[in-house]
Amino acid sequence: MKPFLFSAVSLLLPALCSAQSTPAEVAAELVSRARTGSDAMALIGSLTTDVGPRQAGSENEKRAAAWAQQRFKELGADRVWVETFSLTNGWARGIERAEVLSPALQPLAVTALGGSTATPPEGLVAEIALFTNYDGLLAAPAGSLAKKIAVVTQPMPRRRDGSGYHATGKIRSSGPAEASRRGAIAYLCRSLATDNHRLPHTGQTDYRDATRIPAAALSVPDALLLERLAAEGAPVRIKLVLTPHDLGPVTSQNVTAEFKGRERPEEIVVLGAHLDSWDLGTGALDDGVGVAIVMAAAKLVRELPHPPRRTIRVVLFGAEEPGLLGGAAYAQAHHSELSHYVLVAEPDEGQGPVYRLRTGVANTNEPSLKAIVAALAPLGISLGDNHALGDSDVRYLARGGVPTVALDLDGTDYFDFHHTADDTLDKISPERIGQTTAAYAVLAYLAAELGGDYRAP
Amino acid sequence: MKPFLFSAVSLLLPALCSAQSTPAEVAAELVSRARTGSDAMALIGSLTTDVGPRQAGSENEKRAAAWAQQRFKELGADRVWVETFSLTNGWARGIERAEVLSPALQPLAVTALGGSTATPPEGLVAEIALFTNYDGLLAAPAGSLAKKIAVVTQPMPRRRDGSGYHATGKIRSSGPAEASRRGAIAYLCRSLATDNHRLPHTGQTDYRDATRIPAAALSVPDALLLERLAAEGAPVRIKLVLTPHDLGPVTSQNVTAEFKGRERPEEIVVLGAHLDSWDLGTGALDDGVGVAIVMAAAKLVRELPHPPRRTIRVVLFGAEEPGLLGGAAYAQAHHSELSHYVLVAEPDEGQGPVYRLRTGVANTNEPSLKAIVAALAPLGISLGDNHALGDSDVRYLARGGVPTVALDLDGTDYFDFHHTADDTLDKISPERIGQTTAAYAVLAYLAAELGGDYRAP
Structure with missing residues (x-):
């Protein structure tokens, strides 16, 4: 030193x-x-x-x-x-990679949330269920997300006092557990972020008593991309590879x-x-x-x-x-x-x-x-x-x-x-x-x- | 479609x-x-x-x-x-990872330049030779960069007519070849960039008749980090993994x-x-x-x-x-x-x-x-x-x-x-x-x- x-x-x-x-x-x-x-x-x-x-x-x-x-x-x-x-x-981060496989081949910028469990080493492939706000996820019936990757793309407002972060914090802290309880096999959320750079924002998540599923944040441009793809109506399939591990x-x-x-x-x-x-x-x-x-x-x-x-x-x-x-x-x-x-x-x-x-x-x-x-x-x-x-x-x-x-x-x-x-x-x-x-x-x-x-x- | x-x-x-x-x-x-x-x-x-x-x-x-x-x-x-x-x-990009091993453990955001050759799959580890301007690299004697990773951190000026890019373009297009001719085993340059985000800027390089060596761009914050570490005087050792390949x-x-x-x-x-x-x-x-x-x-x-x-x-x-x-x-x-x-x-x-x-x-x-x-x-x-x-x-x-x-x-x-x-x-x-x-x-x-x-x- x-x-x-x-x-x-x-x-x-x-x-x-x-x-x-x-x-x-x-x-x-x-x-x-x-x-x-x-x-x-x-x-x-x-x-x-x-x-x-x-x-x-x-x-x-x-x-x-x-x-x-x-x-x-x-x-x-x-x-x-x-x-x-x-x-x-x-907890230590591992490989983190995601891509849209269909309807278009598009890499996604993701980062695991702190405490996330891993996907299989070769990744998992699934269709997404996209919610443009967190209440939509909470309103999803039990079991409705089976075999799906739940995605929440609600934006965070920019405010001087930081209240935008606290207002949307549950999307990251509780979202993975809520998605897991509804049967999802993985969870992606729009970063708690006010920028539009291709750098996802990590942060701790909390599964409490829910089964841990792989959970990651998308950069804002990637969340917007998934919204546009989902709005086109065809199923959106994603491959997700996350290999973090508990120490x-x-x-x-x-x-x-x-x-x-x-x-x-x-x-x-x-x-x-x-x-x-x-x-x-x-x-x-x-x-x-x-x-x-x-x-x-x-x-x-x-x-x-x-x-x-x-x-x-x-x-x-x-x-x-x-x-x-x-x-x-x-x-x-x-x-x-x-x-x-x-x-x-x-x-x-x-x-x-x-x-x-x-x-x-x-x-x-x-x-x-x-x-x-x-x-x-x-x-x-x-x-x-x-x-x-x-x-x-x-x-x-x-x-x-x-x-x-x-x-x-x-x-x-x-x-x-x-x-x-x-x-x-x-x-x-x-x-x-x-x-x-x-x-x-x-x-x-x-x-x-x-x-x-x-x-x- | x-x-x-x-x-x-x-x-x-x-x-x-x-x-x-x-x-x-x-x-x-x-x-x-x-x-x-x-x-x-x-x-x-x-x-x-x-x-x-x-x-x-x-x-x-x-x-x-x-x-x-x-x-x-x-x-x-x-x-x-x-x-x-x-x-x-x-040419297809592969894995791209770099980190400072000493004097501090710091990951670096890098991306391979188009046409770059690969490092060994396990990467290479070497000391850097850092030049804060491109002319410094050109002035380095033949053989002086043997076993080193050459690093050029000259910034690109922001100009409305794009002339900043053309003024510094050789750092990317010719830098790897010039480093290679002086014996370097790899090359890193500050991105041709006017931002300060942790997203490196790729672009084609041209080795001409020089031996191809692994070549990558650093994001601007990473180039600044290497400058600060180099200025402290202790040797700076880097591990670089790049696995692009020719198709x-x-x-x-x-x-x-x-x-x-x-x-x-x-x-x-x-x-x-x-x-x-x-x-x-x-x-x-x-x-x-x-x-x-x-x-x-x-x-x-x-x-x-x-x-x-x-x-x-x-x-x-x-x-x-x-x-x-x-x-x-x-x-x-x-x-x-x-x-x-x-x-x-x-x-x-x-x-x-x-x-x-x-x-x-x-x-x-x-x-x-x-x-x-x-x-x-x-x-x-x-x-x-x-x-x-x-x-x-x-x-x-x-x-x-x-x-x-x-x-x-x-x-x-x-x-x-x-x-x-x-x-x-x-x-x-x-x-x-x-x-x-x-x-x-x-x-x-x-x-x-x-x-x-x-x-x-």
Whole structure:
């Protein structure tokens, strides 16, 4: 692993950030530094170049954990540690090929959904039953899909807040099980995607108690092709070859770094992100950029002449993609200390910029919240509702009673790349992650410095 | 093959297009109809859906030829025929996989260049020698690339006139041979591409007298990744698996349709396009859209109450992609009649719109040219130089002395999709091909109706 050269902005630290500066002045200085000279771009460049894809339980995920430990030490963390946990089953992609055999010979761009079982090695050939919306599949009678490949081609809407993904998520997560229950021998869905590139979007599926059948996502142009062929009326026959396999028990790990508070070290502000990624791309946007942002934000705070009052803890979770497993393991292992957690936040919807702050706190009149909102306003961030629940890995902390803040990231183009081979460094914008890093640095600093109580009613 | 329903705009033909209309009035009416109701969208939809990819010499190319014959008959051609010709060698893609083994484990998105030879079935592993520009490769001494995989990562500039492609074309066409001459055991180049998607761009290469070595294109993000890894200084080792193979002698075909002139049927205006495509996408932009435009333009002229004076011939060439083979075969077979060809034009750079008319004629003062320029002006088309040489398939006709017109297509985004799996129907804009169809209909009609002589000095 190549030595990493962190930037040395602290040498340039202006006199403003002295012990005499007010918290608001320090926050403004953090914004300025995050937007012009944080380590976020260098970190995401290194993670995606020197490690690359890092699927849950894989050797590359372990290499990413070693990378993160080393970086945390270099950036001056007071303590860095790794907590290992078990996954019942690892999963590895195999060959994935599909083609229309009739009425026209057309290759299809497909990718297996995470957890999919395999076809026979030589593939399977069957006629499709195509549903242009998911409700059509759910309305199909039991047994009606026998010997068929069920296909759902409902599109996902493009929305800034990512709600299009959540609105159509069941097509991927539950579609294979629903098709299986109706007798289908395989399942294809239009990718949960807002792009029109020939790159299918993977993601975990969940068979629950249904018989596992081979399940894959089609790229958007391929879903449209099947719609056109089906509309012509002749039977559409497809050959599908998928050879993923279960790996049995594997381990993953959470990597945690702590930056001790100067007055109340036992009170902890938590920033999260997930270190694992899908295997197709390099996990630049999902969630390498989140990793880079929280690491760079912590470093900016670390460089202040005086640490804030409270401790800042950065947790890089493992095994998010197969179902938030690192987040669950962390919450379980740290159950007894959750009452000391002041606030938790995690970026896991791309690079931003942040456009809104939502809270999930007991008292929205807490004065430090107003200070945080005021410090974020120059970044174009407005105040939203108090219904934040904790996204991704930190969901279990929020459920465990930890107050949460959601810094909502602009996700307008996130689902053009999400879970595809296209999730690579060249999609990252220094300006966008500069703004997002600024927001996280300000949030972490003020929550740690101002001593607000977000649990008090 | 599904029955094709051509639109019935002729029923709606306004009184304007009567025998009393002037050619300029008829041209204006053709523009109006092309922009609102031509068959171009339906034709490109059918070709890409009902046939799909159609590689030179393949069964799908033959199916495309049958499709074209049928369509030409339905749209009222006076004569439709097929001329078969031989290719020394067909070529078929096989498995294509590559990955960086060290310093990081990173899969690479690659696709074999047309004509590439195979690696051993288990692949080859070697260190790379990376050149960020092609001149660097050319400057490498003989033998200096022994046991190496040569990699060239020079980018292609985005330009409206497509000149970026021509400026960097040698990286693909001659790069493998140049690498081979310097001892390299394989060759990778950054795709000739203006996009940043994880879809490599294929295209023909030409080894000439050099030893054939496995040769593939990298997607742009993968070329950037190799640049970053190489810049870190440690040796970069790659595993490459390519299993394309030569097919030996195959046949292709040109499909021609003729719409007889009412007064001088032996004088022929030729519109060309190529029916074959690369295998990765469905050849929507390259050159299905050209096929659709010239077919739809011919139908618009055919629907006029009176055919124009001269004959319009539409030639859909086979086997353009491996090296303009259909165009060469056509020019050879029709050598004796080339003196009767009035003018030739071909769209083969995407969907347009047309922004400029260039000529390759003996007399730029020919009055009918001024009429053509005037009729195209409302479409936003300006007059360029007289250096048009005949692009693609019609190059051999131009070399044989046939006057030529280039209706230059806006190629700003063409090389985002060119020769990739992404060359699919959803990239086609009805507005853009409406304008392009209008330009071709006007050109064909006026060249056939006005009787201009483009050969006279």
